[in-house]
Amino acid sequence: MSRPVEASTQGKWLAGLLLTAACALVPVGAQPKPWADIGRPATPNEIKAWDIDVRADFTGLPPGSGSVDVGMDVWDTKCASCHGTFGESNEVFAPIVGGTTQADIASGRVANLTRSDFPQRTTLMKLSQLATLWDYVNRAMPWNAPKTLTTEEVYAVVAYILNLGDIVPDDFVLSDRNIAEIQQRLPNRNGKVFFEPMWRVDGKPDVQGDACMTNCRDEVVAISALPDFARDAHGNLGAQNRIVGPVRGADTGRPPIASLAEAAAVIESARATVVAAGATAPAVAVAPKLAAVDGQGGAADGQPPAALAAQANCMACHGVDRASVGPAFRQVADRYRGTPGALALLSGRVKNGVQGVWGQIPMPANATVPEEDIHRIVGWILDGAQ
Amino acid sequence: MTDDRRPLPGRIQKAPENFLSAGQLALARRARRQFMGKALAMGAGVSAAAGSRAQPAASPAAMVDDPAIVRLPAHSTGLGQPVAARGYGSPSQWERNLQRRESPGLTRVSAASVSFAPLQGLFGIITPNGLHFERHHQGWWDIDPNQHRLMINGLVRQARVFTMDDLMRLPQVSRIHFIECGANTGMEWGNVAVPTVQYTHGMLSCCEYTGVLLSTLLDMVGADTKNGRYLLAEGADGSSMTRTIPMANALDDVMVAWAMNGEMLRPENGYPLRLVVPGIQGVSWVKYLRRIEVGDQPYDTKDEVLHYVDLMPDGRHRQYTSIQEVKSVITTPSGGQVLLDKGYYNVTGLAWSGRGKIRRVDVSFDGGRNWRTARLENPVLPKALTRFNIDWVWDGAPAILQSRAMDETGHVQPRLNQLRAVRGTRSIYHNNGIQSWRLAQTGEVFNVQTG
Numbered sequence: 136m137s138r139p140v141e142a143s144t145q146g147k148w149l150a151g152l153l154l155t156a157a158c159a160l161v162p163v164g165a166q167p168k169p170w171a172d173i174g175r176p177a178t179p180n181e182i183k184a185w186d187i188d189v190r191a192d193f194t195g196l197p198p199g200s201g202s203v204d205v206g207m208d209v210w211d212t213k214c215a216s217c218h219g220t221f222g223e224s225n226e227v228f229a230p231i232v233g234g235t236t237q238a239d240i241a242s243g244r245v246a247n248l249t250r251s252d253f254p255q256r257t258t259l260m261k262l263s264q265l266a267t268l269w270d271y272v273n274r275a276m277p278w279n280a281p282k283t284l285t286t287e288e289v290y291a292v293v294a295y296i297l298n299l300g301d302i303v304p305d306d307f308v309l310s311d312r313n314i315a316e317i318q319q320r321l322p323n324r325n326g327k328v329f330f331e332p333m334w335r336v337d338g339k340p341d342v343q344g345d346a347c348m349t350n351c352r353d354e355v356v357a358i359s360a361l362p363d364f365a366r367d368a369h370g371n372l373g374a375q376n377r378i379v380g381p382v383r384g385a386d387t388g389r390p391p392i393a394s395l396a397e398a399a400a401v402i403e404s405a406r407a408t409v410v411a412a413g414a415t416a417p418a419v420a421v422a423p424k425l426a427a428v429d430g431q432g433g434a435a436d437g438q439p440p441a442a443l444a445a446q447a448n449c450m451a452c453h454g455v456d457r458a459s460v461g462p463a464f465r466q467v468a469d470r471y472r473g474t475p476g477a478l479a480l481l482s483g484r485v486k487n488g489v490q491g492v493w494g495q496i497p498m499p500a501n502a503t504v505p506e507e508d509i510h511r512i513v514g515w516i517l518d519g520a521q
Numbered sequence: 522m523t524d525d526r527r528p529l530p531g532r533i534q535k536a537p538e539n540f541l542s543a544g545q546l547a548l549a550r551r552a553r554r555q556f557m558g559k560a561l562a563m564g565a566g567v568s569a570a571a572g573s574r575a576q577p578a579a580s581p582a583a584m585v586d587d588p589a590i591v592r593l594p595a596h597s598t599g600l601g602q603p604v605a606a607r608g609y610g611s612p613s614q615w616e617r618n619l620q621r622r623e624s625p626g627l628t629r630v631s632a633a634s635v636s637f638a639p640l641q642g643l644f645g646i647i648t649p650n651g652l653h654f655e656r657h658h659q660g661w662w663d664i665d666p667n668q669h670r671l672m673i674n675g676l677v678r679q680a681r682v683f684t685m686d687d688l689m690r691l692p693q694v695s696r697i698h699f700i701e702c703g704a705n706t707g708m709e710w711g712n713v714a715v716p717t718v719q720y721t722h723g724m725l726s727c728c729e730y731t732g733v734l735l736s737t738l739l740d741m742v743g744a745d746t747k748n749g750r751y752l753l754a755e756g757a758d759g760s761s762m763t764r765t766i767p768m769a770n771a772l773d774d775v776m777v778a779w780a781m782n783g784e785m786l787r788p789e790n791g792y793p794l795r796l797v798v799p800g801i802q803g804v805s806w807v808k809y810l811r812r813i814e815v816g817d818q819p820y821d822t823k824d825e826v827l828h829y830v831d832l833m834p835d836g837r838h839r840q841y842t843s844i845q846e847v848k849s850v851i852t853t854p855s856g857g858q859v860l861l862d863k864g865y866y867n868v869t870g871l872a873w874s875g876r877g878k879i880r881r882v883d884v885s886f887d888g889g890r891n892w893r894t895a896r897l898e899n900p901v902l903p904k905a906l907t908r909f910n911i912d913w914v915w916d917g918a919p920a921i922l923q924s925r926a927m928d929e930t931g932h933v934q935p936r937l938n939q940l941r942a943v944r945g946t947r948s949i950y951h952n953n954g955i956q957s958w959r960l961a962q963t964g965e966v967f968n969v970q971t972g
Contacts, residue, residue, distance in 0.1 A: 168740070168741070174681045174687045175682055176680065176681055177674060177682045182680055185812050186814065188814065188822075190816070191819070191821035226629070248836035248838075249834075249835065251946070261826070263821075264826050267823055270763075271822075271823040275658075275760040275762075275823075281759040327826070327837060328839055328840065329819070329840050331841075333846070333951070334767060334841045334843055335767070336769070336773075337876075340846055341944075342943045342944065343933060343939075344936060344955070346881075346927060346933050349890075349892070350891065351890055351892070357921070357971055358969075359713045360713050361715075361968065365716075366716075368625060369720060370622075374618050375618055375641070375719065376618055376642060377618060379615070380853075381860070381861065381866060382853060382858040382861065382966075383859050383861065384618070384857055384858060385857050385859050387716075391963060392963050393963065394962070394963055395861075395863070395917065395962070397963075398859060398861040398964055401861070402861065408618060409617055413614070414615055415614075416594075416595070446603070503599055
């Protein structure tokens with residue numbers, strides 16, 4: 136939440152306003168833009184519902200309080216399953232509590248952050264602004280039901296976390312009145328720096344490379360690489376690369392190839408990864424079933440007859456209602472309604488082709504459409520192609 | 522120059538592998554080697570640089586016919602699929618290996634995780650929408666666009682609310698920009714940790730975004746752009762993620778976007794509305810954008826105090842390290858890939874800078890001792906991916922491939938050791954060091970770091 140104009144900073148805000156009114160608020164000589172009326176004013180209740188952020192200086196913090204005791208109850212029911220009973224769990228998220236000392240509270244710098252051998256950076260080791268913790272618990276916790284904690288519960292949970300970190304005592308009650316004092320006890324409150332060179336687009340980089348072109352370095356050796364046992368830690372890389380082009384992915388299910396002469400095996404195993412996943416090149420002339428691709432299109436077995444007819448390209452010449460090159464399906468249905476053996480007769484004509492029944496344009500043979508599909512399509516046509 | 526890029530004279534094209542067994546292919550390969558040996562002995566000039574036009578390997582009549590040509594395939598002798606068989610098209614079934622993927626062990630909760638784009642298989646500079654990397658802090662949603670609202674409040678003349686209908690009526694712009702997670706390449710600060718460019722650099726994508734400039738909206742609400750040096754951007758999802766945006770950027774090129782690559786945003790990328798903050802790390806590109814607040818101080822949000830802070834050797838955290846500095850990587854050939862033969866390769870990769878356009882990319886094949894300047898493909902746009910290509914003839918010897926980008930401000934991409942000398946190895950974020958790929962004699966490529 137930004138400070139409202141009516142707040143304590145009003146004087147400062149108005150001063151700024153006077154200085155900038157001409158250029159910022161009422162652009163000199165500017166006509167209203169033709170789109171200026173798009174959108175509408177926000178209502179006070181709407182702003183209240185969404186403007187929940189709490190800034191580092193505690194602007195936006197709602198009045199209220201919560202005790203360590205209440206926080207422990209909330210924690211055990213709503214937080215501990217992910218974060219552990221003492222905020223120490225590393226199972227689901229990085230630990231919240233641990234790694235800070237009373238000396239850190241005194242200095243405002245967490246000593247363990249200078250140690251490269253310290254295994255974890257916990258929330259309390261990094262936290263430099265208490266408002267940040269309050270804001271995030273309030274807006275995003277609990278994990279599966281964000282924004283459902285009451286204001287008292289948020290204060291209480293924050294108090295409990297501070298208590299787990301020995302920053303406040305067991306009988307402590309955190310409130311909007313004392314939170315600024317507790318900010319001054321955060322173990323890492325002095326442990327951050329606003330790094331402008333990477334905030335401003337015109338900032339000066341702190342690390343510059345060199346543009347040397349020839350004889351830039353002496354001997355070059357690889358000092359770090361994945362160990363052999365981790366070769367397939369990311370799965371089969373052959374199945375993560377394209378199967379066509381100048382390279383293939385290595386088959387990491389096997390040891391590295393011994394020489395370039397074995398590249399053929401890499402080509403073959405790469406291809407096998409997509410074939411195994413269902414990619415097919417038909418040996419006979421029939422368009423591949425669409426179901427093979429990523430769940431797009433219907434499954435071949437359960438495909439509706441209309442889709443089968445479209446896939447077999449019946450619709451290139453036939454309409455459902457309208458005759459085009461060939462008769463409409465409904466015309467066919469009308470003519471053969473009640474005719475014994477119509478299904479077999481028409482299936483045979485679809486398969487082998489026919490001429491002269493509906494005119495002189497021949498119906499071509501459809502030798503590549505599976506017979507089972509032809510039966511289903513013809514049955515569907517005879518039923519009225521609904 | 523054109524001739525330099527032709528395939529090696531006399532090169533036997535690989536037969537379609539679906540008709541040949543591994544054994545047959547190996548035979549063909551040996552036959553070619555024998556020819557190459559003879560050609561060398563006869564001084565026929567097999568160097569690609571020579572660009573000579575030697576005779577083919579054998580007289581055409583003596584060559585084996587390619588079954589892919591002489592036996593007409595099914596697709597040449599049958600009827601194909603009708604139009605609109607797939608109302609929304611999909612990639613070929615043969616391309617299914619290229620997927621966005623998680624890095625095993627990186628995160629423990631898939632709703633607060635990342636999937637990496639398969640850079641090893643992408644062309645040009647545009648990332649297909651279905652392969653765009655993902656980063657979610659509390660799971661993704663597919664939000665009803667008719668129920669979505671954007672509110673702008675804070676230091677403004679009048680706080681206002683916009684529906685999607687409103688926003689899509691406004692003057693719009695379409696611009697190509699990269700998005701890179703601040704933690705991209707973060708696993709590699711200390712040592713090699715992952716095998717392929719998908720995992721080293723795949724938290725990177727580039728799209729053409731369409732939306733309204735944030736400056737247009739700020740003008741409409743009468744924002745105090747003098748005192749309001751900072752903006753808070755907030756999402757509508759569970760975490761309601763928040764980030765502080767510099768007003769200078771907001772007045773320059775920040776967009777409130779609803780479209781990527783010609784269609785509406787994908788749900789995984791913030792449908793129906795996201796912030797586009799060119800040049801700045803992806804965490805600031807707030808998805809499901811519901812609110813922008815104008816303020817006179819930075820906000821110190823969770824992802825500015827606890828995460829996306831860079832730990833320095835002195836134990837202090839750098840905050841607000843937002844700009845993605847100049848960086849590049851070779852995507853083919855790259856880690857986990859196998860070169861199938863010696864000879865000519867078009868080595869290709871991507872370069873980008875959050876401070877502007879790419880000016881130059883150099884490539885080394887000997888671990889950084891010597892460099893050649895690569896070709897930049899058009900377009901070369903500010904704060905967008907730039908594709909580079911360079912010709913290379915692999916002689917079969919081990920090699921270490923590197924690329925090094927320079928942007929229009931003169932900033933040169935540093936070596937990893939230059940970065941470490943200043944920032945140590947525990948920063949996680951903003952690793953823009955030069956990437957090394959070691960090519961073994963076997964043709965296999967490995968991720969390595971050089972001393």
